[in-house]
Each structure stands twice: as C-alpha cells, then as structure tokens.
Amino acid sequence: EDYHERCVQCSEVNWGLTDGGRFYCRTCHNVTERTREVVNSAITLNTRIQTISKGLRKQEKSDEGWEWYVCEGFQFVLRKQAEALEALGVCPQMKDEILCNFWRRYLQKSQQAYCNRPAGESIKVLSGCESSTDMDSEPERPSLLHLLSLSESDGDPLTDCSFGSSTGKVSESTSACSGSVDGSLHFMKNQKDKLRMSMPMTLSFCYMALVWLRESMTLSDLLRFVVEGHIPYLNVFQCFPEKMKLYGLDLKIFCVESWPVYEEVYDKMLHLAAFLELPRFPDITDSCFLHPDMLCMKYLMEANLPDELHNWTCRVVKKIHIGEADFLTFVPGNKSTRKVKYDVLAAAVIVVVLKLLFLLDDNYEWLLSDFAEERNKNNKEDGPYFEFKKWYKVIKKSLDAEQKKMDEEKAKCLWRCEKPLFYSAKKKSKVLKRRQIVVNLQHQFGKLSGSWQPAEKPNPSSFQLNWSEDNTDGSCFHGHSLKGILQEKCGLLTVMNPDYWLCTVKLCTEKFCGHLAHYRDLDFPASYHFVLSLFSFLLRIQPSYIHEEVCAIEHKLFNKKLYKKPKYKAGQRK
Amino acid sequence: SHKHKLDFRKSKDLCLSYIQDAMLQKQWKRAAEFLTFYIESLEKDFSTEYMGPSEMIWRMGTEILCHCSQSNMKEFNSFIEQMKTLGVKRYLKVCLEHAFHLLCNGRTDEAYQSLSLAESWRFGEQTTAQDKELKLIQAYRGLLDYYNWSKQKQVLLEYEKDGFEDLSVEQEMHNSFRKAAVSLKEIIQIPGVWDLFVQCYVDLLEFYGDHEEARQVLSEYAYNSKFPANPNAHVYLYQFLKRHGEPKKSLISVLKILHDIVPCHELMIDFHAMLQKSKKRKKRRLGLEVIFAALDYAGWKENVKAWNCLARQVKQIIISEKHLEWIKQEWNSRKDWWPAFHFSRYLAKRNWQENESLAYEKALVAGILLGKDCKYFKYVSHQGCKDQKKKKFRTLKKFVNKHSSVYLKISG
Numbered sequence: 012e013d014y015h016e017r018c019v020q021c022s023e024v025n026w027g028l029t030d031g032g033r034f035y036c037r038t039c040h041n042v043t044e045r046t047r048e049v050v051n052s053a054i055t056l057n058t059r060i061q062t063i064s065k066g067l068r069k070q071e072k073s074d075e076g077w078e079w080y081v082c083e084g085f086q087f088v089l090r091k092q093a094e095a096l097e098a099l100g101v102c103p104q105m106k107d108e109i110l111c112n113f114w115r116r117y118l119q120k121s122q123q124a125y126c127n128r129p130a131g132e133s134i135k136v137l138s139g140c141e142s143s144t145d146m147d148s149e150p151e152r153p154s155l156l157h158l159l160s161l162s163e164s165d166g167d168p169l170t171d172c173s174f175g176s177s178t179g180k181v182s183e184s185t186s187a188c189s190g191s192v193d194g195s196l197h198f199m200k201n202q203k204d205k206l207r208m209s210m211p212m213t214l215s216f217c218y219m220a221l222v223w224l225r226e227s228m229t230l231s232d233l234l235r236f237v238v239e240g241h242i243p244y245l246n247v248f249q250c251f252p253e254k255m256k257l258y259g260l261d262l263k264i265f266c267v268e269s270w271p272v273y274e275e276v277y278d279k280m281l282h283l284a285a286f287l288e289l290p291r292f293p294d295i296t297d298s299c300f301l302h303p304d305m306l307c308m309k310y311l312m313e314a315n316l317p318d319e320l321h322n323w324t325c326r327v328v329k330k331i332h333i334g335e336a337d338f339l340t341f342v343p344g345n346k347s348t349r350k351v352k353y354d355v356l357a358a359a360v361i362v363v364v365l366k367l368l369f370l371l372d373d374n375y376e377w378l379l380s381d382f383a384e385e386r387n388k389n390n391k392e393d394g395p396y397f398e399f400k401k402w403y404k405v406i407k408k409s410l411d412a413e414q415k416k417m418d419e420e421k422a423k424c425l426w427r428c429e430k431p432l433f434y435s436a437k438k439k440s441k442v443l444k445r446r447q448i449v450v451n452l453q454h455q456f457g458k459l460s461g462s463w464q465p466a467e468k469p470n471p472s473s474f475q476l477n478w479s480e481d482n483t484d485g486s487c488f489h490g491h492s493l494k495g496i497l498q499e500k501c502g503l504l505t506v507m508n509p510d511y512w513l514c515t516v517k518l519c520t521e522k523f524c525g526h527l528a529h530y531r532d533l534d535f536p537a538s539y540h541f542v543l544s545l546f547s548f549l550l551r552i553q554p555s556y557i558h559e560e561v562c563a564i565e566h567k568l569f570n571k572k573l574y575k576k577p578k579y580k581a582g583q584r585k
Numbered sequence: 586s587h588k589h590k591l592d593f594r595k596s597k598d599l600c601l602s603y604i605q606d607a608m609l610q611k612q613w614k615r616a617a618e619f620l621t622f623y624i625e626s627l628e629k630d631f632s633t634e635y636m637g638p639s640e641m642i643w644r645m646g647t648e649i650l651c652h653c654s655q656s657n658m659k660e661f662n663s664f665i666e667q668m669k670t671l672g673v674k675r676y677l678k679v680c681l682e683h684a685f686h687l688l689c690n691g692r693t694d695e696a697y698q699s700l701s702l703a704e705s706w707r708f709g710e711q712t713t714a715q716d717k718e719l720k721l722i723q724a725y726r727g728l729l730d731y732y733n734w735s736k737q738k739q740v741l742l743e744y745e746k747d748g749f750e751d752l753s754v755e756q757e758m759h760n761s762f763r764k765a766a767v768s769l770k771e772i773i774q775i776p777g778v779w780d781l782f783v784q785c786y787v788d789l790l791e792f793y794g795d796h797e798e799a800r801q802v803l804s805e806y807a808y809n810s811k812f813p814a815n816p817n818a819h820v821y822l823y824q825f826l827k828r829h830g831e832p833k834k835s836l837i838s839v840l841k842i843l844h845d846i847v848p849c850h851e852l853m854i855d856f857h858a859m860l861q862k863s864k865k866r867k868k869r870r871l872g873l874e875v876i877f878a879a880l881d882y883a884g885w886k887e888n889v890k891a892w893n894c895l896a897r898q899v900k901q902i903i904i905s906e907k908h909l910e911w912i913k914q915e916w917n918s919r920k921d922w923w924p925a926f927h928f929s930r931y932l933a934k935r936n937w938q939e940n941e942s943l944a945y946e947k948a949l950v951a952g953i954l955l956g957k958d959c960k961y962f963k964y965v966s967h968q969g970c971k972d973q974k975k976k977k978f979r980t981l982k983k984f985v986n987k988h989s990s991v992y993l994k995i996s997g
Contacts, residue, residue, distance in 0.1 A: 268593035422600040423622045426593045432628075445628055448667050452624045455664060456646070459653050460618035 077254045081191045082118060084251065084265060085208050089114055091243040091250050092217050099241060099471055101226050109220040116287050117216075121206065189260035197264055206286045209264070210244065211271045215280035217242075222341055223292055227300035229354035230277060231550040232473060238270055238551070241471045246428040259434050266432060273552045281350055284343030295339035295353075302339065303328045306357030313549055314361070315406060315478045317397050317491045323364045324357075331567040333360075349521075352560070358546040359560035363568065365542055366561075368496060369399055370510060373536040379507070383495030396495025397488060403541070405486045409476060410548060417548075475549060513569065514562045528562040530555035597626050597638075604645060613652045620645060627671070639671040643679065647686070658690065673711055677703060677718035684725060693729060700726040720772060724782060727768025731785040734761035738792075762789055773802065776811040783821060796829060807839070816850060819843040823852065833859055837868070844875055849882035857894050870911055873898055877915045886927065887936075892946035899953055903988050913995045916954055920996055927951075928961035937968050945969070945977065952985035956992040 017024055018036040025037045035042040093106035189195055197207065206212075214237065218230050228236075237244045248257050248265045257265065295301050307324040311317075328334040339351055369376040380399040387396050427449075433442040478487040498507045514535070518527045532540045532554070543554040550557070590598075600623045607616035626638035646668070650661050665683045669676055680703035687696035703722050706712070712719070737758035744751055769786040773779045783806050790799040803825050807818035823839045840856040853875055860872030876895045885891050902908050916923075928951045936944040944965045952962035962985060969978025 268591040270592050418599070419603070421596050422603050422619060424592075424596045425622060425625060426596075427625045427628050442628070444670075448671065449624055449627050451667060452627075452642070452646075452664075453621050455660065456617045456621045456624070456649070459649070460614050460621060 077252075077256075078192050079190070079255045080193050081197050081261075081264060082208065084191060084248070084255070084257075084261070085213060086114065087251055087255075088210070088213050088243065088247050088265075089216060091247060092213060093220075095236075095242045096217065096221075096228075099228075099236065101221065101228065102224060105220050105224055105226070109223055110216060113216055113220060113287065117206075117208075117283070120287060121208075190256035190258045191261050191264075194260040194264065197260070206282060209279075210247075210267050211276050212279050212283065214244070214271050214276045215283050218276060219280050219284060222301070225293055225295065225299045225301060227473070229301065229306070230273060230352070231354045231552060234271055234273060234276065235475075235551055236471060239469060239471065244271070245426065246430070249428055249430045257430075258432070258436070262432050262434065268426060273550075273556070277350075277352060281343070284341070287343070289343045292341040292343075294336040295341075296336055297334060301353040303334055303353070303357045303360055306353060307360055309473075310357055310361055310546070310549065312478070312489065313474055313476050314545060315402065315476065315486075315488050316361070317493055318489050319491075319493045320361070320364055320368075323368070324360050327360055327364055327367075327564070327568065331564060333564075333567075349563075352556075354550055355552070355556055355560045356564075358550060358557050359564050362539075362542055362546065362557065362561050363564050366511065366539070368493070369538075370512070371536055371538040371542065372512060373538055375510075376538055379496050386495045390495075393494060394490055394492050395485075397491035397493055398495070401485075402488050403538075405488075406545060407541070410545060413476070414548060511569075513565050514558060518562060518566055526555075527559045528555075530558040593629065597623060597629075601641070608645065608648060611652070613649055616645070617649050617653060620649060639668075640675065643668045643671070643675070647682075651686075658692070661686070673708060674714070676706065676708070676711070677715045677722060680706075681718055681722055681725070684722075693732065697726065697729045697733075700729065720775065723768050724772035724779075727765045727772070728782060728785060730761045730765035730768065731789065734758055734765055734789070737761060762793070765789060773806065776809070776813070778813060778815055779806075780815070780817050780821075783818075787821070787825065799825065807842075814846060816843055816847045819846070820850075820852065833863070837863075841871075844878070848875075848878040849884060850879075853879040854890055854894060857898075861894075861898065866908075869898075870908075873902075873911050873915055877919070880927070881919070887940065887943055889940065889943045889946060892943060892950065896946045896949045899950060900984075903953065903991060909991070909994060912954075916995050920954075924955060924959070928955060928959060930960040930964060933961045933964040937965055941969075945981065949981055949985070952981070953988065953991055954995060957982075957985050957989045 018026075018039060018041055020041040021036060021039040027035055027037045089110060090106070093110050097103055097106055214233065218233055221228050221233065233242070236242045243250065245267055248261075251257060297304055299305065304321075304325050307328070308321055311320055311324070325334075332338060333351075333356065338348075339353075341350070342348065365371060369379060376399045380401075383396045383398045384400070387398065390396060427446075431439070431442050431446055433439045478489065480487045480490060496507065498505060515528045519529070521527055530543075540554070543557050546557050547554040600619055603619040604616050604623060607613075607619060620642070623638070624642060627642065629638075646664055647661075650664060662683075665679065665686075669679050672679075680699060684696045684699050684703075687693075687699060700722050704719070704726055706719075737754055740754055741751065741758065744754070766786065766789055769782050769789070773783050773786060783802065787799045787802060790796070790802070803818070803822040806812065806815075807822045812818070819839055819842055823836060823843070826835055826839065837856070837859055840852060840859070843850055843852060844856060857872050857876045857879075860868045860875065863869060863872075876891065876898065879885050879891055880888075880895060899912060902912060927947065933944070936947060948962050948965035948969075951959050952966070955962065957963070966978055966982045966985070969975050970982060972978075
C-alpha cells in the first residue's frame with residue numbers, strides 16, 4: 012500500500028486493510044479512521060489531520076524546504092494578526108480561543124483538516140481543552156468548543172496543529188509552480204462553495220472574533236490599523252519560517268497589492284459566519300463599545316462636535332429602536348434582517364442629528380450660525396454657544412491638512428520588502444539582482460533628499476483627530492452649548508427648524524442593485540457633502556456607504572409620515 | 586471589485602504625479618524624496634506600458650541628479666551604470682545620452698571612452714534593433730576623434746613656430762584623422778541633418794588637400810533630394826566654393842537655391858551684390874527681387890546695409906530711366922502693406938532717433954515709392970535738413986523732388 016504514516020500507537024509503519032476498508036496497524040491492531048482512497052485524478056486532494064507530537068518535523072521535499080499547505084500559511088498569518096491585536100489591547104482569549112476555534116471550524120467545514128474523508132463520516136467530538144479554559148466570562152456566551160471537534164494538541168493551538176501529507180498524488184508539475192503543495196489547487200473552481208481563503212478573509216476572521224468578543228474595535232478601526240502597519244497584512248509572509256518557501260502561485264495568494272476594502276471584508280465575514288454555521292453572537296448591549304450610543308460619543312468627540320449632541324443621538328437611537336440588542340446582535344445566516352455596520356450606523360446617526368438641528372441645505376445652517384453668533388455676543392454667563400460657521404472653518408482646515416498628509420503617505424507607500432518574490436526558480440537570480448539595484452537606487456536618492464526613511468508608523472491610536480479643551484484658540488467645540496440654536500417650548504429645548512429634507516423618498520431594493528441608495532455629491536447640498544466627507548475620512552470609507560445608512564435611518568424615523576398619507580412637510584432635495 | 590487598478594499601481598501613479606509636480610516646480614529634493622518611493626516599481630512588471638518604470642526612473646533620475654547640488658559626477662556615473670543594466674533595449678540610448686552629458690560637463694576624455702566602449706557592444710538581436718543608436722555612437726566618437734586631431738594639429742603648429750618637430754604627435758594626428766574620417770563619412774551618407782559632422786569632415790579633407798572629395802560631399806549634402814531640405818547645406822557649399830575661388834556663376838547658382846528656401850538669409854546681401862555686378866539683365870532683375878524679398882522680413886527692418894542696397898539699385902534704375910517696370914512689378918504686391926510695415930510716422934521718428942543712416946536710406950526708398958508727400962520722407966527729410974551740416978539730406982530732398990512723379994508710374 013502507499014500509506015506510509017506512522018501508527019499513532021506504536022509508531023510502526025505496517026498497515027493492512029480491514030474488511031470495512033479501513034487501515035489497521037498490523038503490529039498493534041490499532042484501527043484508524045482512514046479508508047483506502049480512490050484516487051480520481053490528481054485533483055482530488057484530501058488532507059487529513061494527524062497529530063504529530065511537537066518533536067517530529069515535516070518531511071523535507073528537497074533541500075529547498077518543507078512541504079507546506081496553503082492553509083498552513085494562512086494559519087501563520089492569522090496567528091500573527093492575533094498577536095498584533097493582542098498587542099493593541101485585545102484580550103488574549105481572542106488568539107488562544109476564539110480565533111483559533113473559528114479557524115479550526117473553517118478547516119473542518121472546508122474539509123482541509125480536522126475531519127474524515129467526506130464519505131459521510133460524522134464529526135467526532137473529542138475532548139478538548141474546554142475543561143481547562145476559563146468560562147467565567149459572560150455566561151450567555153455559548154461554548155463554541157462543544158461544537159467543534161478538536162485535535163489532541165495542547166499548547167499554542169495555532170502553531171501546533173499540522174497537516175499531514177496525503178495519499179492523493181500531487182503531480183510534480185502542480186507543486187513545481189508553487190512553494191506550497193497545493194498552491195495551484197487553490198484557484199480551482201470547485202473551491203468556490205467552500206469559501207476559498209484569501210488575505211482579505213483573514214481580516215474577516217479577525218473582525219468576526221472581535222465582534223464575538225465585543226472588543227472596542229470597529230471594522231474601520233481594524234482596517235485602518237492594517238493600513239498603518241499595526242496589523243500584519245502587507246508582506247506578512249515575511250514571518251513564515253525560513254524553510255517554508257514561497258514562490259510561484261503562492262505569490263498570488265499571499266502577496267497583496269491592494270488594501271482591504273471595507274465592503275469586501277464585511278461581506279466575506281457574513282458569508283463566513285453562515286458557512287461556519289455559527290450561532291447567535293453575544294448580545295450587544297448599551298454598555299458595549301459597538302453600541303451606537305457609545306460609538307456616537309466617540310465620533311462626536313473626534314468630529315469636534317458639542318457633547319450636548321449626544322443627547323440627540325441617543326434620542327434618535329431610541330426612537331427607531333436601533334439600540335436594542337436584537338437589532339444590533341449578529342445572527343449569522345439570517346437573511347431576513349439587514350446586517351449592522353456599527354461604525355457606519357453611528358456616523359449616520361450623527362449626520363441625521365445634524366440634519367435635524369441644522370437642516371444642512373446650504374442656507375439654514377449659516378443663518379442659524381449667524382443667529383448663534385449674535386446671541387453669543389450677549390452671552391456672559393453660559394459657555395459659548397455653538398456656531399456652525401466656526402466649526403466648519405476649523406474642521407475644513409484640519410480635514411484638508413489631514414487629507415493632504417494621507418495622500419502623500421499613500422504615494423510613499425512601500426509595497427515590496429526584503430524577502431524576494433519570484434514566480435519560478437529560473438527568475439530567482441534576476442529578481443535578486445533587481446532587488447539589489449532597487450536598494451542601491453533608494454540609497455542614492457534617499458541621500459539626496461536628506462533622509463531615507465520610509466514614513467514612520469504612527470503610534471496606534473483609536474482617535475485620528477484630537478481636540479483639546481486646553482487650546483485657548485477656541486478650536487475645541489466639545490463644551491459648546493447648543494442653546495444658541497435651540498428654542499424653548501413648553502419648558503423643553505427643541506429645534507428651531509421645522510423642516511427636514513429626506514435624502515431619498517424611496518429606498519432601493521438591496522437585492523437588485525446591492526444598495527439601499529446611491530450617492531452623487533452634485534445632487535446634494537455642499538454642507539451635507541462636507542459632513543459626509545468628514546466621516547468618510549474618519550472611517551476611511553466612501554461617502555456613499557454613510558449616505559445609504561442615513562437614508563435607512565431617515566426612513567425608519569419618518570416611517571409613519573412616509574407610509575401613511577402623503578401629507579408630510581419633508582420634501583426631497585434635488 | 587470595481588477597481589481596475591490595484592492599489593500598488595494606483596499609489597505608484599500617485600507617487601509619479603508628486604515627482605512630476607516637484608520637478609516642474611524645481612523642488613529637486615522633494616522630487617528625489619518621492620522618487621525614492623517610486624523606485625520599487627522596478628520590481629513589478631509593467632511590460633505592457635509604453636514607457637515603463639525603468640525608463641521613467643532613468644529620465645527623472647538624470648534630471649534630478651543634474652540639478653541637485655549635492656550630487657557629483659561620480660554619483661551620476663554610477664547611476665548611469667545601473668540604468669544601463671536595467672534595460673537592454675535601451676542600452677545604447679543610455680550610453681549615448683550619458684556621453685552627451687559628459688561632453689556638456691567638459692569631460693571629453695570620459696565621453697570618448699564611454700562611446701568607444703559602447704561601440705563595441707554586441708547583444709544578439711539587440712545589436713541590429715539598436716542600429717541607429719550604434720551609428721550615432723560611432724559618429725560622435727568620430728567627432729571626438731576630429732576634436733583630438735584638431736588639438737594635435739594646434740600643438741604641431743605651435744612646435745613649428747618654435748622650430749620643433751614631434752613625430753609622435755604627428756603620428757597621433759594622422760591616426761585621429763583616419764579614425765575620424767571613416768566615421769564621419771559613414772554618418773553623412775545617411776539622409777539626415779549632419780551639419781557639424783559635415784563641416785568637420787570637410788575641414789579634414791581640405792587640410793589633407795582632397796578638395797574634390799570635399800566638393801563632392803558638400804554637393805551631395807546640398808542637392809541629394811533624399812536629404813531633408815537644409816539651408817545650411819547650401820551655405821557650406823557656397824563658402825567652400827568661395828574659398829576655392831570658384832567662378833561667380835557657380836556661386837550664384839548655389840545662392841539662388843538658398844534664396845528660394847530662405848529669402849531672409851543673411852547671405853542675401855552678398856548675393857545681391859554679386860547680382861548687381863553682373864552684366865546680365867536677368868541677374869540684375871533677380872537682384873532687385875532678392876533685396877525686396879529680404880526686406881519683407883521683420884528681422885531685416887533695421888538692416889542699414891540692406892536698405893542701402895535697395896536704395897542704390899532703385900536710384901540707379903531711376904537715373905538710367907530703364908526698367909522702371911521692375912520696380913513696379915516688385916512694388917505691386919507690397920504697396921498694400923509696406924507703407925505701414927516700414928514707413929509709418931512712428932517708425933520715421935524712431936528710426937531718426939536711433940539710427941540716422943537707416944532713416945536716410947529708408948527715406949530715399951520711401952520718397953521714390955510713395956512720393957515726396959509721404960509721411961516718412963517728409964519727416965526724415967525735414968529733420969535732416971534742419972541740420973546745416975548734413976548736406977546729404979538736402980541732396981536727397983532734391984533728388985526725390987526731381988523724380989517725384991515716379992511713384993505715380995509705379996503704383997499705377
């Protein structure tokens with residue numbers, strides 16, 4: 012037979028075949044789950060998990076390095092990302108439990124490991140580490156571990172499990188065009204339904220884990236950290252072990268030449284959660300960071316808006332019931348409910364509140380600002396009243412400066428690293444030579460320009476814009492009062508503005524065009540566009556995404572008025 | 586994804602635009618800074634591009650190094666060496682431009698070495714693909730050989746003055762001559778504009794007494810229709826023929842072609858002079874045409890000699906009372922615009938202020954062509970006659986008055 016693995020019990024290689032078609036060890040009569048394979052073609056490749064103790068290492072393919080599988084590569088990547096997240100303050104459970112369990116489940120579901128052959132064998136629930144983990148955190152969190160089958164490995168779960176070789180033959184030619192054993196198979200079509208792994212998807216895994224743990228990091232934060240270099244993504248293969256050679260098709264898999272896109276990572280996460288058949292995620296309550304009340308507070312601070320606006324955002328949140336746990340909590344696979352993008356939602360709430368108070372029709376907000384300015388002159392006792400005009404000037408200046416900086420940084424982004432990449436062994440010397448030239452030229456021109464240093468990584472911070480009340484130039488608006496623009500009615504402060512304009516009268520059907528609404532900046536007032544662009548900058552996403560969310564919120568807010576009788580004050584803006 | 590271009594590519598394009606902006610604003614340090622980040626594009630294959638990163642980097646890097654004060658020749662040379670290795674298809678072009686750069690910096694020896702080295706480069710198919718550049722390289726190397734020859738010749742002349750002789754320098758000189766002659770002859774056979782090469786080659790030939798070959802070369806250069814029309818070719822031929830005392834007839838035929846191509850050429854004065862001296866009527870007629878044509882051009886407006894030529898011929902025609910129709914013919918196409926172009930009151934004042942001789946000559950012509958009442962003549966003659974000492978203006982006035990009816994016949 013061509014099965015040459017060592018027996019788990021006696022370490023001998025002496026296999027026979029039972030009647031049921033399973034291999035058994037002739038020495039110690041240990042029956043394995045492995046059955047004789049029918050090799051259809053070189054393409055059917057079933058890898059099988061074999062626990063190998065820490066000491067044994069992989070077989071050498073040649074002097075060049077180990078045999079390794081693509082999913083092993085991704086496993087390294089995930090581990091590195093988890094470590095980085097931990098360094099950023101995420102709890103260690105992320106790495107040791109959540110992420111690694113998600114990953115194992117993925118491997119299982121996509122039948123790359125942790126399972127028997129897909130001949131209908133049931134998944135065995137083995138005793139795992141669950142007894143040793145602490146389960147003292149939120150009791151409502153279901154134990155994932157019961158649902159997964161685990162290997163018997165202990166220690167660092169993400170490094171320890173390894174992948175055995177298969178009996179399926181990988182033809183020489185397929186493995187020659189990639190360092191990994193199955194690099195060429197990675198792009199085969201039949202992998203589609205199994206949710207093919209990709210670099211952006213590693214971030215989907217991370218985000219999913221973050222949401223599960225309800226960590227204080229939104230998806231836009233995560234992606235921003237990736238671009239800033241705090242989370243390994245670009246050139247992460249540099250951390251692969253020396254012997255894990257990367258070339259050919261592996262480059263297409265592991266080398267990124269684009270930054271991750273919010274929508275893509277988010278959508279993949281939804282698919283992934285459904286694919287893994289995960290249960291309802293832990294509830295998002297109003298004490299969670301991801302709750303709109305919390306996020307609104309954060310974004311208000313960052314946008315240098317008065318703290319008093321928070322009352323208004325909370326009111327909107329309450330009115331349209333988007334602060335409820337059932338709305339906010341992620342339930343994978345449930346296609347009927349629209350999934351929540353926490354950061355976009357919070358930003359959109361703020362935009363709606365600004366529209367409520369200031370109208371943002373390129374006219375009213377300026378009049379109101381003048382009005383507040385007048386009142387400010389006579390205002391001796393209270394703190395300064397908020398003036399939209401002043402705020403606009405301060406923010407515009409900062410935004411322009413930051414945008415310019417960001418553009419220059421984009422232009423100075425370095426994509427290549429010291430580790431050489433080549434598509435084939437033949438090209439290796441050429442690639443190395445070229446690398447040498449590049450390094451020489453970089454030094455030469457670097458000296459000319461004064462200093463050769465790639466842009467320094469900014470320190471990771473969850474705030475991009477900071478405003479301090481200590482500034483005497485009055486550029487911080489946190490403490491400003493909204494009294495200047497509100498009026499008293501029946502003892503309560505309400506808006507002076509009786510009007511509102513809807514971004515869109517009718518929402519699109521998401522199923523058809525993928526969006527609820529479409530945004531073209533020319534169709535909307537400049538102030539509205541300005542506010543959108545502010546949050547677009549903070550969240551690093553297109554203004555249209557925020558606009559879409561704004562439309563959705565407005566439709567919930569004015570639901571009664573919209574869908575009852577056509578007698579409403581709001582009119583559509585052209 | 587709707588993105589057609591990956592972020593790598595987008596960020597490199599963005600980086601490129603920053604470099605270009607900085608270069609246009611002559612902010613060389615900033616350009617160098619962004620170039621540093623652009624350089625890694627070399628590691629990405631852009632083979633479908635019209636102009637790929639390696640060519641961009643060569644061109645931009647050259648500019649930046651030229652302008653950045655801190656860089657020196659050594660750095661530049663090492664940069665170029667790297668550029669040579671980057672693109673085999675551009676190898677000879679880079680060599681050639683490097684040589685130009687060295688020459689511009691006065692490093693003729695280094696340029697010579699670089700060109701000689703490049704000349705011996707062979708790279709399979711590329712050698713034929715880059716044939717043009719190779720020929721240029723040979724030609725410029727030949728030019729430098731000429732330059733060496735010239736230097737050596739000077740040295741020998743100095744020695745002769747002092748009564749010395751030096752066989753080794755003489756030998757070198759002849760060697761340089763041979764090398765130069767071969768290369769220069771090669772290049773000027775190809776249709777093109779080779780002014781400098783032709784002149785140098787002719788100089789060599791003349792020195793060694795091969796006038797026949799020189800004449801042949803110059804004639805080819807001027808008259809071979811495969812070569813682009815080049816006024817200088819005719820000028821060189823003319824100068825050569827003149828040097829060797831050729832008869833007026835040949836000189837005139839050469840200059841006739843020059844007049845046809847470039848009516849405003851500076852040699853038109855010489856041409857006019859030659860034509861005037863001729864006994865043949867046709868030649869003198871041509872002379873009038875030539876001088877009028879030259880003065881059609883703004884660059885000649887204040888050329889005293891040209892006006893003098895015209896004035897003299899006009900005067901002569903009028904006195905002889907023959908061939909008045911020549912003037913009429915020439916004036917016919919000019920009477921609508923020459924008055925404003927040459928003979929306005931403003932110009933009268935200005936010419937008088939700046940250059941009285943010019944005003945004098947022009948006044949004569951104006952007086953004849955436009956009559957004694959024309960603005961120009963009136964002003965200048967009035968000014969000129971004010972000064973008792975300036976007799977010639979009174980003579981002028983008399984002359985014009987005498988022939989005051991001519992202008993009617995001319996403009997009729």
